[in-house]
Amino acid sequence: xxxxxxxxxxxxxxxxxxxxxxxxxxxxxxxxxxxxxxxxxxxxxxxxxxxxxxxxxxxxxxxxxxxxxxxxxxxxxxxxxxxxxxxxxxxxxxxxxxxxxxxx
Amino acid sequence: xxxxxxxxxxxxxxxxxxxxxxxxxxxxxxxxxxxxxxxxxxxxxxxxxxxxxxxxxxxxxxxxxxxxxxxxxxxxxxxxxxxxxxxxxxxxxxxxxxxxxxxxxxxxxxxxxxxxxxxxxxxxxxxxxxxxxxxxxxxxxxxxxxxxxxxxxxxxxxxxxxxxxxxxxxxxxxxxxxxxxxxxxxxxxxxxxxxxxxxxxxxxxxxxxxxxxxxxxxxxxxxxxxxxxxxxxxxxxxxxxxxxxxxxxxxxxxxxxxxxxxxxxxxxxxxxxxxxxxxxxxxxxxxxxxxxxxxxxxxxxxxxxxxxxxxxxxxxxxxxxxxxxxxxxxxxxxxxxxxxxxxxxxxxxxxxxxxxxxxxxxxxxxxxxxxxxxxxxxxxxxxxxxxxxxxxxxxxxxxxxxxxxxxxxxxxxxxxxxxxxxxxxxxxxxxxxxxxxxxxxxxxxxxxxxx
Numbered sequence: 001x002x003x004x005x006x007x008x009x010x011x012x013x014x015x016x017x018x019x020x021x022x023x024x025x026x027x028x029x030x031x032x033x034x035x036x037x038x039x040x041x042x043x044x045x046x047x048x049x050x051x052x053x054x055x056x057x058x059x060x061x062x063x064x065x066x067x068x069x070x071x072x073x074x075x076x077x078x079x080x081x082x083x084x085x086x087x088x089x090x091x092x093x094x095x096x097x098x099x100x101x102x103x104x
Numbered sequence: 105x106x107x108x109x110x111x112x113x114x115x116x117x118x119x120x121x122x123x124x125x126x127x128x129x130x131x132x133x134x135x136x137x138x139x140x141x142x143x144x145x146x147x148x149x150x151x152x153x154x155x156x157x158x159x160x161x162x163x164x165x166x167x168x169x170x171x172x173x174x175x176x177x178x179x180x181x182x183x184x185x186x187x188x189x190x191x192x193x194x195x196x197x198x199x200x201x202x203x204x205x206x207x208x209x210x211x212x213x214x215x216x217x218x219x220x221x222x223x224x225x226x227x228x229x230x231x232x233x234x235x236x237x238x239x240x241x242x243x244x245x246x247x248x249x250x251x252x253x254x255x256x257x258x259x260x261x262x263x264x265x266x267x268x269x270x271x272x273x274x275x276x277x278x279x280x281x282x283x284x285x286x287x288x289x290x291x292x293x294x295x296x297x298x299x300x301x302x303x304x305x306x307x308x309x310x311x312x313x314x315x316x317x318x319x320x321x322x323x324x325x326x327x328x329x330x331x332x333x334x335x336x337x338x339x340x341x342x343x344x345x346x347x348x349x350x351x352x353x354x355x356x357x358x359x360x361x362x363x364x365x366x367x368x369x370x371x372x373x374x375x376x377x378x379x380x381x382x383x384x385x386x387x388x389x390x391x392x393x394x395x396x397x398x399x400x401x402x403x404x405x406x407x408x409x410x411x412x413x414x415x416x417x418x419x420x421x422x423x424x425x426x427x428x429x430x431x432x433x434x435x436x437x438x439x440x441x442x443x444x445x446x447x448x449x450x451x452x453x454x455x456x457x458x459x460x461x462x463x464x465x466x467x468x469x470x471x472x473x474x475x476x477x478x479x480x481x482x483x484x485x486x487x488x489x490x491x492x493x494x495x496x497x498x499x500x501x502x503x504x505x506x507x508x509x510x511x512x513x514x515x516x517x518x519x520x521x522x523x524x525x526x527x528x529x530x531x532x533x534x535x536x537x538x539x540x541x542x543x544x545x546x547x548x549x550x551x552x553x554x555x
Contacts, residue, residue, distance in 0.1 A: 022165065026165065030170070045475060045519075046466075067516045070516040071519075071520045074520035074548065076524065
Protein backbone atom coordinates (compact mmCIF):
# COMPACT_ATOMS: atom_id res chain seq x y z
CA UNK A 1 0.00 0.00 0.00
CA UNK A 2 1.09 3.51 -0.85
CA UNK A 3 -0.09 6.57 1.02
CA UNK A 4 -1.15 9.44 -1.24
CA UNK A 5 -2.65 12.70 0.00
CA UNK A 6 -5.28 14.60 -1.98
CA UNK A 7 -5.96 18.24 -1.30
CA UNK A 8 -9.61 18.74 -2.18
CA UNK A 9 -11.69 21.74 -3.24
CA UNK A 10 -12.59 22.92 0.25
CA UNK A 11 -8.88 23.04 1.15
CA UNK A 12 -8.98 19.97 3.38
CA UNK A 13 -6.65 17.02 2.92
CA UNK A 14 -7.61 13.41 2.37
CA UNK A 15 -4.88 10.80 2.67
CA UNK A 16 -5.68 7.45 1.03
CA UNK A 17 -4.03 4.05 1.03
CA UNK A 18 -3.66 3.25 -2.67
CA UNK A 19 -3.23 -0.26 -4.01
CA UNK A 20 -0.04 -0.52 -6.07
CA UNK A 21 -0.42 -1.42 -9.74
CA UNK A 22 -3.72 0.33 -10.37
CA UNK A 23 -4.10 3.83 -11.79
CA UNK A 24 -4.21 6.64 -9.21
CA UNK A 25 -7.67 7.59 -10.53
CA UNK A 26 -9.09 4.18 -9.54
CA UNK A 27 -7.56 4.42 -6.09
CA UNK A 28 -9.08 7.89 -5.67
CA UNK A 29 -12.52 6.79 -6.84
CA UNK A 30 -12.49 3.77 -4.52
CA UNK A 31 -11.73 6.15 -1.67
CA UNK A 32 -14.37 8.70 -2.71
CA UNK A 33 -12.00 11.58 -3.19
CA UNK A 34 -14.32 14.49 -4.09
CA UNK A 35 -13.77 15.89 -7.60
CA UNK A 36 -12.23 12.71 -9.02
CA UNK A 37 -14.91 11.03 -11.14
CA UNK A 38 -13.07 8.94 -13.73
CA UNK A 39 -16.11 8.70 -15.99
CA UNK A 40 -14.32 7.13 -18.96
CA UNK A 41 -12.85 4.37 -16.83
CA UNK A 42 -9.26 5.43 -17.34
CA UNK A 43 -8.97 5.92 -21.11
CA UNK A 44 -7.68 9.52 -20.84
CA UNK A 45 -10.89 10.43 -22.65
CA UNK A 46 -12.81 12.59 -20.19
CA UNK A 47 -10.46 14.67 -18.00
CA UNK A 48 -12.59 14.11 -14.89
CA UNK A 49 -9.54 13.04 -12.86
CA UNK A 50 -7.46 16.19 -13.36
CA UNK A 51 -4.96 16.83 -10.55
CA UNK A 52 -2.04 19.15 -9.82
CA UNK A 53 1.03 17.29 -8.70
CA UNK A 54 3.23 18.67 -5.94
CA UNK A 55 6.28 20.18 -7.72
CA UNK A 56 8.74 17.98 -5.84
CA UNK A 57 7.06 14.90 -7.34
CA UNK A 58 6.60 15.95 -10.98
CA UNK A 59 9.85 14.40 -12.18
CA UNK A 60 9.24 11.11 -10.42
CA UNK A 61 5.97 10.67 -12.28
CA UNK A 62 7.58 10.92 -15.70
CA UNK A 63 6.08 12.38 -18.85
CA UNK A 64 2.41 12.84 -19.69
CA UNK A 65 1.15 10.20 -22.14
CA UNK A 66 0.31 11.52 -25.66
CA UNK A 67 -3.48 11.31 -25.23
CA UNK A 68 -3.16 12.86 -21.79
CA UNK A 69 -1.08 15.72 -23.17
CA UNK A 70 -3.64 16.39 -25.89
CA UNK A 71 -6.51 16.36 -23.39
CA UNK A 72 -4.72 18.62 -20.94
CA UNK A 73 -3.67 21.16 -23.55
CA UNK A 74 -7.35 21.81 -24.08
CA UNK A 75 -8.86 21.40 -20.63
CA UNK A 76 -9.91 24.01 -18.11
CA UNK A 77 -7.59 25.31 -15.39
CA UNK A 78 -4.47 23.60 -16.69
CA UNK A 79 -1.12 24.28 -15.05
CA UNK A 80 2.47 23.13 -15.64
CA UNK A 81 1.96 20.41 -13.03
CA UNK A 82 -1.40 19.15 -14.35
CA UNK A 83 -1.84 15.41 -14.78
CA UNK A 84 -4.71 13.01 -15.39
CA UNK A 85 -4.73 10.63 -12.45
CA UNK A 86 -5.83 7.75 -14.70
CA UNK A 87 -2.45 7.93 -16.43
CA UNK A 88 -0.42 7.66 -13.22
CA UNK A 89 0.15 4.05 -12.12
CA UNK A 90 0.48 3.71 -8.37
CA UNK A 91 3.90 2.37 -7.38
CA UNK A 92 5.61 2.06 -4.02
CA UNK A 93 7.92 4.91 -5.03
CA UNK A 94 4.90 7.22 -4.87
CA UNK A 95 4.50 6.73 -1.11
CA UNK A 96 3.99 10.20 0.35
CA UNK A 97 2.84 11.79 -2.95
CA UNK A 98 0.67 14.88 -2.61
CA UNK A 99 -1.72 16.07 -5.31
CA UNK A 100 -4.39 18.72 -5.47
CA UNK A 101 -7.73 18.06 -7.17
CA UNK A 102 -8.26 20.58 -10.02
CA UNK A 103 -11.48 22.61 -10.04
CA UNK A 104 -14.55 21.56 -12.13
CA UNK B 105 -39.35 21.29 -0.61
CA UNK B 106 -36.64 19.92 1.64
CA UNK B 107 -34.21 17.09 0.98
CA UNK B 108 -35.99 13.71 0.92
CA UNK B 109 -35.72 11.50 4.03
CA UNK B 110 -35.40 8.34 1.99
CA UNK B 111 -34.27 7.69 -1.58
CA UNK B 112 -34.74 4.47 -3.53
CA UNK B 113 -32.85 4.04 -6.81
CA UNK B 114 -33.96 1.36 -9.26
CA UNK B 115 -31.13 0.23 -11.51
CA UNK B 116 -27.57 -0.81 -10.73
CA UNK B 117 -25.89 0.61 -13.84
CA UNK B 118 -23.67 3.67 -14.13
CA UNK B 119 -26.55 6.09 -13.50
CA UNK B 120 -27.89 4.33 -10.41
CA UNK B 121 -24.47 3.81 -8.91
CA UNK B 122 -23.44 7.42 -9.53
CA UNK B 123 -26.67 8.64 -7.91
CA UNK B 124 -26.06 6.86 -4.62
CA UNK B 125 -22.35 7.74 -4.67
CA UNK B 126 -23.05 11.42 -5.33
CA UNK B 127 -25.81 11.64 -2.73
CA UNK B 128 -23.48 10.35 -0.01
CA UNK B 129 -20.50 12.36 -1.30
CA UNK B 130 -22.58 15.52 -1.11
CA UNK B 131 -23.61 14.83 2.44
CA UNK B 132 -26.98 13.12 2.16
CA UNK B 133 -27.68 11.34 5.45
CA UNK B 134 -31.11 9.79 4.87
CA UNK B 135 -31.96 6.21 4.02
CA UNK B 136 -30.57 5.06 0.67
CA UNK B 137 -31.41 1.86 -1.21
CA UNK B 138 -30.10 0.66 -4.57
CA UNK B 139 -32.25 -1.94 -6.31
CA UNK B 140 -30.02 -3.92 -8.62
CA UNK B 141 -31.56 -6.91 -10.41
CA UNK B 142 -28.20 -8.32 -11.47
CA UNK B 143 -26.33 -10.56 -9.04
CA UNK B 144 -23.23 -8.36 -9.32
CA UNK B 145 -22.51 -5.04 -7.65
CA UNK B 146 -22.58 -2.16 -10.16
CA UNK B 147 -19.71 -2.31 -12.64
CA UNK B 148 -18.40 -0.42 -15.67
CA UNK B 149 -20.00 -1.50 -18.93
CA UNK B 150 -17.72 0.11 -21.56
CA UNK B 151 -14.85 -2.40 -21.09
CA UNK B 152 -17.22 -5.37 -21.61
CA UNK B 153 -16.75 -5.14 -25.38
CA UNK B 154 -13.05 -4.25 -25.17
CA UNK B 155 -10.42 -4.76 -22.45
CA UNK B 156 -12.58 -7.05 -20.31
CA UNK B 157 -13.64 -9.16 -23.28
CA UNK B 158 -10.03 -9.70 -24.34
CA UNK B 159 -8.92 -10.44 -20.76
CA UNK B 160 -6.76 -7.35 -20.33
CA UNK B 161 -8.90 -5.91 -17.55
CA UNK B 162 -9.63 -8.23 -14.60
CA UNK B 163 -13.17 -8.52 -13.19
CA UNK B 164 -12.07 -6.93 -9.93
CA UNK B 165 -11.34 -3.65 -11.72
CA UNK B 166 -14.66 -3.72 -13.56
CA UNK B 167 -16.54 -3.32 -10.29
CA UNK B 168 -17.23 0.34 -9.50
CA UNK B 169 -17.29 0.03 -5.68
CA UNK B 170 -16.60 -2.80 -3.28
CA UNK B 171 -19.12 -4.45 -0.97
CA UNK B 172 -17.35 -2.78 1.98
CA UNK B 173 -17.90 0.62 0.38
CA UNK B 174 -21.68 0.14 0.27
CA UNK B 175 -21.64 -1.04 3.90
CA UNK B 176 -19.48 1.90 5.01
CA UNK B 177 -21.69 4.35 3.15
CA UNK B 178 -24.81 2.82 4.70
CA UNK B 179 -26.30 2.05 1.30
CA UNK B 180 -28.51 -1.03 1.10
CA UNK B 181 -28.05 -2.93 -2.16
CA UNK B 182 -31.01 -5.18 -2.95
CA UNK B 183 -30.25 -7.78 -5.62
CA UNK B 184 -33.81 -8.27 -6.72
CA UNK B 185 -35.98 -7.07 -9.59
CA UNK B 186 -38.50 -4.30 -8.97
CA UNK B 187 -41.89 -5.37 -10.31
CA UNK B 188 -44.09 -2.40 -9.48
CA UNK B 189 -44.39 1.15 -8.18
CA UNK B 190 -47.26 1.92 -5.83
CA UNK B 191 -47.34 5.68 -6.23
CA UNK B 192 -50.19 6.22 -3.79
CA UNK B 193 -48.32 4.49 -1.01
CA UNK B 194 -44.94 5.76 -2.35
CA UNK B 195 -43.44 2.28 -2.37
CA UNK B 196 -41.52 0.06 -4.76
CA UNK B 197 -42.66 -3.55 -4.94
CA UNK B 198 -39.91 -6.15 -5.33
CA UNK B 199 -40.20 -9.54 -7.03
CA UNK B 200 -40.12 -11.33 -3.68
CA UNK B 201 -43.02 -9.22 -2.37
CA UNK B 202 -41.01 -6.85 -0.17
CA UNK B 203 -42.03 -3.19 -0.35
CA UNK B 204 -39.55 -0.33 -0.17
CA UNK B 205 -41.07 2.99 0.89
CA UNK B 206 -39.56 6.10 -0.69
CA UNK B 207 -39.64 9.81 -0.21
CA UNK B 208 -37.99 10.18 -3.61
CA UNK B 209 -37.64 7.47 -6.27
CA UNK B 210 -35.02 7.47 -9.03
CA UNK B 211 -35.65 5.35 -12.11
CA UNK B 212 -32.31 4.41 -13.66
CA UNK B 213 -33.64 1.28 -15.35
CA UNK B 214 -31.51 1.64 -18.47
CA UNK B 215 -32.13 -0.11 -21.72
CA UNK B 216 -32.20 -3.67 -22.96
CA UNK B 217 -30.94 -5.17 -26.16
CA UNK B 218 -33.19 -5.65 -29.14
CA UNK B 219 -33.23 -9.37 -29.84
CA UNK B 220 -32.73 -11.13 -33.14
CA UNK B 221 -35.94 -12.85 -34.17
CA UNK B 222 -34.81 -14.70 -37.30
CA UNK B 223 -35.05 -18.52 -37.53
CA UNK B 224 -32.21 -20.08 -35.56
CA UNK B 225 -31.80 -17.08 -33.24
CA UNK B 226 -32.36 -19.42 -30.26
CA UNK B 227 -29.13 -21.37 -30.92
CA UNK B 228 -26.67 -21.26 -28.02
CA UNK B 229 -23.90 -19.34 -29.78
CA UNK B 230 -26.20 -16.59 -31.00
CA UNK B 231 -25.26 -14.07 -28.36
CA UNK B 232 -25.59 -10.43 -27.44
CA UNK B 233 -23.80 -8.15 -25.03
CA UNK B 234 -25.02 -5.91 -22.26
CA UNK B 235 -24.07 -7.46 -18.92
CA UNK B 236 -20.96 -8.92 -17.34
CA UNK B 237 -22.54 -12.36 -17.60
CA UNK B 238 -23.08 -11.77 -21.33
CA UNK B 239 -19.42 -10.77 -21.66
CA UNK B 240 -18.21 -13.84 -19.74
CA UNK B 241 -20.27 -16.13 -21.97
CA UNK B 242 -19.12 -14.35 -25.11
CA UNK B 243 -15.45 -14.41 -24.06
CA UNK B 244 -15.63 -18.17 -23.45
CA UNK B 245 -16.98 -18.82 -26.95
CA UNK B 246 -14.64 -16.28 -28.58
CA UNK B 247 -11.53 -18.15 -27.45
CA UNK B 248 -12.39 -21.02 -29.82
CA UNK B 249 -14.48 -19.26 -32.46
CA UNK B 250 -12.96 -19.22 -35.93
CA UNK B 251 -15.74 -17.53 -37.87
CA UNK B 252 -17.63 -14.73 -36.20
CA UNK B 253 -20.63 -13.01 -37.77
CA UNK B 254 -21.73 -9.76 -36.19
CA UNK B 255 -25.18 -8.42 -36.92
CA UNK B 256 -25.24 -4.64 -36.75
CA UNK B 257 -22.36 -2.23 -37.36
CA UNK B 258 -23.02 -0.02 -34.33
CA UNK B 259 -20.65 0.78 -31.43
CA UNK B 260 -21.07 -2.61 -29.75
CA UNK B 261 -20.90 -4.62 -32.96
CA UNK B 262 -17.76 -2.92 -34.21
CA UNK B 263 -16.03 -2.86 -30.81
CA UNK B 264 -16.56 -6.60 -30.51
CA UNK B 265 -15.54 -7.05 -34.15
CA UNK B 266 -12.22 -5.34 -33.40
CA UNK B 267 -11.71 -7.40 -30.22
CA UNK B 268 -12.55 -10.69 -32.02
CA UNK B 269 -10.27 -9.85 -34.91
CA UNK B 270 -7.48 -9.09 -32.45
CA UNK B 271 -7.95 -12.62 -31.10
CA UNK B 272 -7.52 -14.05 -34.56
CA UNK B 273 -11.08 -14.84 -35.65
CA UNK B 274 -12.41 -14.27 -39.16
CA UNK B 275 -14.91 -11.49 -38.64
CA UNK B 276 -17.80 -10.51 -40.87
CA UNK B 277 -20.20 -7.71 -40.01
CA UNK B 278 -23.67 -7.45 -41.55
CA UNK B 279 -25.26 -4.01 -41.60
CA UNK B 280 -28.65 -3.32 -43.11
CA UNK B 281 -27.95 0.41 -43.55
CA UNK B 282 -25.71 1.68 -46.31
CA UNK B 283 -22.94 2.80 -43.95
CA UNK B 284 -21.49 1.82 -40.56
CA UNK B 285 -22.74 3.45 -37.34
CA UNK B 286 -25.28 5.31 -39.42
CA UNK B 287 -27.40 6.31 -36.42
CA UNK B 288 -24.53 7.98 -34.54
CA UNK B 289 -21.94 9.12 -37.07
CA UNK B 290 -21.72 11.50 -40.00
CA UNK B 291 -21.19 9.95 -43.45
CA UNK B 292 -17.59 11.20 -43.34
CA UNK B 293 -16.85 9.45 -40.03
CA UNK B 294 -18.62 6.30 -41.24
CA UNK B 295 -16.33 6.26 -44.26
CA UNK B 296 -13.27 6.58 -42.00
CA UNK B 297 -14.34 3.54 -39.96
CA UNK B 298 -15.37 1.47 -42.98
CA UNK B 299 -11.82 1.86 -44.26
CA UNK B 300 -10.23 1.30 -40.84
CA UNK B 301 -12.09 -1.96 -40.24
CA UNK B 302 -11.43 -3.19 -43.77
CA UNK B 303 -7.71 -2.55 -43.25
CA UNK B 304 -7.84 -4.56 -40.02
CA UNK B 305 -9.19 -7.50 -42.03
CA UNK B 306 -12.82 -7.18 -40.94
CA UNK B 307 -15.31 -7.74 -43.71
CA UNK B 308 -18.24 -5.33 -43.46
CA UNK B 309 -21.23 -6.02 -45.71
CA UNK B 310 -23.46 -2.99 -46.05
CA UNK B 311 -27.09 -3.13 -47.14
CA UNK B 312 -27.14 -6.68 -45.83
CA UNK B 313 -29.20 -8.13 -43.01
CA UNK B 314 -29.52 -11.58 -41.55
CA UNK B 315 -32.25 -13.96 -42.75
CA UNK B 316 -31.51 -17.05 -40.68
CA UNK B 317 -28.96 -18.72 -38.44
CA UNK B 318 -28.05 -22.31 -39.22
CA UNK B 319 -26.80 -25.05 -36.97
CA UNK B 320 -27.65 -26.93 -33.83
CA UNK B 321 -29.51 -29.97 -34.98
CA UNK B 322 -27.48 -31.37 -37.79
CA UNK B 323 -27.07 -31.14 -41.48
CA UNK B 324 -30.46 -32.37 -42.66
CA UNK B 325 -32.10 -29.34 -41.09
CA UNK B 326 -29.95 -26.80 -42.81
CA UNK B 327 -30.96 -24.94 -45.89
CA UNK B 328 -29.30 -25.56 -49.18
CA UNK B 329 -25.77 -24.53 -49.90
CA UNK B 330 -22.80 -24.12 -47.66
CA UNK B 331 -24.12 -25.52 -44.41
CA UNK B 332 -21.20 -26.74 -42.38
CA UNK B 333 -21.13 -28.83 -39.26
CA UNK B 334 -19.49 -27.41 -36.15
CA UNK B 335 -16.56 -29.84 -36.15
CA UNK B 336 -13.21 -28.35 -35.33
CA UNK B 337 -14.39 -25.65 -32.99
CA UNK B 338 -13.46 -27.65 -29.92
CA UNK B 339 -15.57 -28.41 -26.88
CA UNK B 340 -15.92 -24.91 -25.57
CA UNK B 341 -19.37 -25.69 -24.25
CA UNK B 342 -22.31 -23.39 -23.88
CA UNK B 343 -20.72 -21.20 -21.26
CA UNK B 344 -23.26 -19.28 -19.28
CA UNK B 345 -26.11 -20.11 -21.62
CA UNK B 346 -28.75 -22.73 -21.28
CA UNK B 347 -28.56 -25.54 -23.76
CA UNK B 348 -31.23 -24.62 -26.21
CA UNK B 349 -30.68 -27.61 -28.46
CA UNK B 350 -33.98 -28.51 -30.01
CA UNK B 351 -33.39 -32.23 -29.63
CA UNK B 352 -30.84 -32.86 -32.35
CA UNK B 353 -27.61 -34.74 -31.90
CA UNK B 354 -26.19 -33.88 -28.51
CA UNK B 355 -22.65 -33.11 -29.67
CA UNK B 356 -23.91 -30.18 -31.68
CA UNK B 357 -24.75 -28.44 -28.40
CA UNK B 358 -27.07 -26.00 -30.11
CA UNK B 359 -24.18 -24.19 -31.66
CA UNK B 360 -24.20 -22.11 -34.81
CA UNK B 361 -22.66 -23.41 -38.03
CA UNK B 362 -23.47 -20.52 -40.35
CA UNK B 363 -25.83 -17.75 -41.31
CA UNK B 364 -27.93 -16.90 -44.34
CA UNK B 365 -27.87 -13.22 -45.26
CA UNK B 366 -30.79 -11.18 -46.53
CA UNK B 367 -29.19 -11.42 -49.98
CA UNK B 368 -29.34 -15.22 -49.80
CA UNK B 369 -25.67 -15.83 -49.22
CA UNK B 370 -24.44 -18.51 -46.81
CA UNK B 371 -21.56 -17.54 -44.51
CA UNK B 372 -19.72 -19.85 -42.11
CA UNK B 373 -20.03 -18.94 -38.44
CA UNK B 374 -19.54 -20.58 -35.08
CA UNK B 375 -20.58 -17.44 -33.23
CA UNK B 376 -23.19 -14.83 -34.09
CA UNK B 377 -23.18 -11.62 -32.07
CA UNK B 378 -26.27 -9.48 -32.29
CA UNK B 379 -25.69 -5.76 -31.88
CA UNK B 380 -28.89 -4.31 -33.27
CA UNK B 381 -29.58 -1.60 -30.75
CA UNK B 382 -31.42 -1.20 -27.50
CA UNK B 383 -34.83 -0.18 -26.24
CA UNK B 384 -35.39 1.77 -23.00
CA UNK B 385 -36.79 -0.20 -20.06
CA UNK B 386 -39.98 1.74 -19.45
CA UNK B 387 -42.36 -0.96 -18.28
CA UNK B 388 -42.35 -0.03 -14.58
CA UNK B 389 -42.95 3.63 -15.41
CA UNK B 390 -45.70 2.84 -17.89
CA UNK B 391 -47.54 0.56 -15.47
CA UNK B 392 -47.26 3.25 -12.82
CA UNK B 393 -48.96 5.73 -15.18
CA UNK B 394 -45.96 7.97 -15.72
CA UNK B 395 -45.58 9.73 -19.06
CA UNK B 396 -43.63 7.54 -21.47
CA UNK B 397 -42.73 8.41 -25.05
CA UNK B 398 -39.83 6.33 -26.39
CA UNK B 399 -38.38 6.60 -22.89
CA UNK B 400 -39.52 7.99 -19.56
CA UNK B 401 -40.35 11.65 -20.15
CA UNK B 402 -38.75 14.07 -17.69
CA UNK B 403 -38.58 17.86 -17.37
CA UNK B 404 -35.46 20.03 -17.34
CA UNK B 405 -34.84 19.00 -13.71
CA UNK B 406 -35.13 15.30 -14.68
CA UNK B 407 -38.42 14.86 -12.77
CA UNK B 408 -41.09 12.62 -14.29
CA UNK B 409 -44.75 13.58 -14.44
CA UNK B 410 -44.75 12.66 -10.71
CA UNK B 411 -42.39 15.11 -8.92
CA UNK B 412 -41.51 12.44 -6.32
CA UNK B 413 -40.02 10.33 -9.12
CA UNK B 414 -37.04 11.16 -11.34
CA UNK B 415 -35.62 9.28 -14.30
CA UNK B 416 -32.01 9.45 -15.50
CA UNK B 417 -29.58 7.78 -17.87
CA UNK B 418 -30.39 5.59 -20.88
CA UNK B 419 -34.10 5.46 -20.04
CA UNK B 420 -34.78 9.20 -19.70
CA UNK B 421 -36.16 11.44 -22.45
CA UNK B 422 -35.17 14.97 -21.45
CA UNK B 423 -35.25 18.44 -23.01
CA UNK B 424 -31.82 19.49 -24.26
CA UNK B 425 -30.73 23.13 -24.31
CA UNK B 426 -32.67 23.91 -27.48
CA UNK B 427 -35.89 22.44 -26.13
CA UNK B 428 -35.88 19.23 -28.16
CA UNK B 429 -36.53 15.95 -26.37
CA UNK B 430 -33.57 13.61 -26.51
CA UNK B 431 -32.63 10.25 -25.04
CA UNK B 432 -28.92 9.44 -24.88
CA UNK B 433 -27.16 6.16 -24.18
CA UNK B 434 -23.76 7.04 -22.76
CA UNK B 435 -21.69 6.94 -19.60
CA UNK B 436 -21.38 10.73 -19.64
CA UNK B 437 -25.15 11.19 -19.77
CA UNK B 438 -25.70 8.66 -16.98
CA UNK B 439 -23.01 10.16 -14.74
CA UNK B 440 -23.78 13.83 -15.32
CA UNK B 441 -27.54 13.34 -14.86
CA UNK B 442 -26.90 11.38 -11.66
CA UNK B 443 -24.65 14.10 -10.25
CA UNK B 444 -27.12 16.83 -11.21
CA UNK B 445 -30.01 14.95 -9.65
CA UNK B 446 -28.16 14.25 -6.39
CA UNK B 447 -27.29 17.93 -6.08
CA UNK B 448 -30.80 19.09 -6.88
CA UNK B 449 -32.38 16.67 -4.39
CA UNK B 450 -30.07 17.96 -1.68
CA UNK B 451 -30.59 21.63 -2.55
CA UNK B 452 -34.22 21.16 -1.66
CA UNK B 453 -35.16 24.44 -3.32
CA UNK B 454 -38.57 25.11 -4.83
CA UNK B 455 -37.11 25.44 -8.31
CA UNK B 456 -34.87 22.42 -8.83
CA UNK B 457 -32.69 23.90 -11.58
CA UNK B 458 -32.02 22.85 -15.16
CA UNK B 459 -29.86 19.99 -16.31
CA UNK B 460 -27.44 21.17 -18.97
CA UNK B 461 -24.31 19.29 -19.95
CA UNK B 462 -22.52 18.95 -23.25
CA UNK B 463 -23.10 15.35 -24.35
CA UNK B 464 -20.03 13.39 -25.32
CA UNK B 465 -19.38 9.83 -26.36
CA UNK B 466 -16.44 7.60 -27.06
CA UNK B 467 -15.82 4.24 -28.64
CA UNK B 468 -12.55 2.33 -28.93
CA UNK B 469 -12.38 0.19 -32.03
CA UNK B 470 -8.98 -1.42 -32.42
CA UNK B 471 -6.41 1.38 -32.47
CA UNK B 472 -9.06 3.99 -33.28
CA UNK B 473 -10.42 6.08 -30.45
CA UNK B 474 -13.59 7.81 -31.59
CA UNK B 475 -14.81 10.74 -29.52
CA UNK B 476 -17.89 12.82 -30.20
CA UNK B 477 -18.67 16.14 -28.53
CA UNK B 478 -22.18 17.57 -28.91
CA UNK B 479 -25.12 16.37 -31.00
CA UNK B 480 -25.04 16.39 -34.77
CA UNK B 481 -28.69 15.79 -35.60
CA UNK B 482 -29.68 19.33 -36.58
CA UNK B 483 -26.44 20.22 -38.35
CA UNK B 484 -26.51 21.25 -42.01
CA UNK B 485 -22.84 21.76 -42.70
CA UNK B 486 -19.66 19.77 -42.19
CA UNK B 487 -16.04 20.90 -42.37
CA UNK B 488 -13.25 18.31 -42.31
CA UNK B 489 -10.30 19.76 -40.41
CA UNK B 490 -6.66 19.00 -41.24
CA UNK B 491 -4.96 16.11 -39.39
CA UNK B 492 -1.44 14.69 -39.26
CA UNK B 493 -1.95 11.21 -40.69
CA UNK B 494 -4.31 8.52 -41.97
CA UNK B 495 -5.11 7.30 -38.44
CA UNK B 496 -6.63 10.63 -37.46
CA UNK B 497 -9.86 12.37 -38.28
CA UNK B 498 -11.69 15.56 -37.30
CA UNK B 499 -15.12 16.55 -38.59
CA UNK B 500 -16.73 19.75 -37.34
CA UNK B 501 -20.49 20.08 -37.80
CA UNK B 502 -22.42 23.32 -37.83
CA UNK B 503 -26.03 24.28 -37.26
CA UNK B 504 -27.05 27.70 -38.55
CA UNK B 505 -23.38 28.44 -39.11
CA UNK B 506 -22.30 27.77 -35.51
CA UNK B 507 -20.26 24.80 -34.25
CA UNK B 508 -22.52 22.21 -32.66
CA UNK B 509 -20.72 18.86 -32.85
CA UNK B 510 -17.19 17.57 -33.41
CA UNK B 511 -16.24 13.99 -34.24
CA UNK B 512 -12.59 13.03 -33.79
CA UNK B 513 -10.51 9.89 -34.12
CA UNK B 514 -7.23 9.74 -32.19
CA UNK B 515 -7.41 13.52 -31.65
CA UNK B 516 -8.21 13.89 -27.96
CA UNK B 517 -7.07 17.50 -27.96
CA UNK B 518 -9.65 18.72 -30.44
CA UNK B 519 -12.31 16.65 -28.68
CA UNK B 520 -11.56 18.37 -25.40
CA UNK B 521 -11.36 21.77 -27.12
CA UNK B 522 -14.79 21.15 -28.67
CA UNK B 523 -16.30 20.24 -25.32
CA UNK B 524 -14.83 23.34 -23.80
CA UNK B 525 -16.16 25.53 -26.63
CA UNK B 526 -19.63 23.99 -26.49
CA UNK B 527 -19.76 24.24 -22.69
CA UNK B 528 -18.92 27.94 -22.74
CA UNK B 529 -20.89 28.60 -25.94
CA UNK B 530 -17.88 30.38 -27.41
CA UNK B 531 -17.79 28.53 -30.73
CA UNK B 532 -16.23 29.14 -34.16
CA UNK B 533 -18.39 29.73 -37.20
CA UNK B 534 -18.35 27.46 -40.24
CA UNK B 535 -16.74 30.30 -42.15
CA UNK B 536 -13.85 30.48 -39.69
CA UNK B 537 -13.42 26.70 -39.77
CA UNK B 538 -13.21 26.69 -43.57
CA UNK B 539 -10.17 28.97 -43.56
CA UNK B 540 -7.05 27.02 -44.62
CA UNK B 541 -5.04 25.75 -41.65
CA UNK B 542 -7.82 26.34 -39.13
CA UNK B 543 -6.73 24.94 -35.76
CA UNK B 544 -9.67 24.22 -33.47
CA UNK B 545 -7.57 23.83 -30.31
CA UNK B 546 -5.78 27.12 -30.87
CA UNK B 547 -9.03 28.90 -31.71
CA UNK B 548 -10.66 27.69 -28.50
CA UNK B 549 -7.63 28.52 -26.33
CA UNK B 550 -7.42 32.04 -27.70
CA UNK B 551 -11.15 32.70 -27.67
CA UNK B 552 -11.71 31.41 -24.16
CA UNK B 553 -8.83 33.55 -22.94
CA UNK B 554 -10.38 36.61 -24.58
CA UNK B 555 -13.83 35.85 -23.17
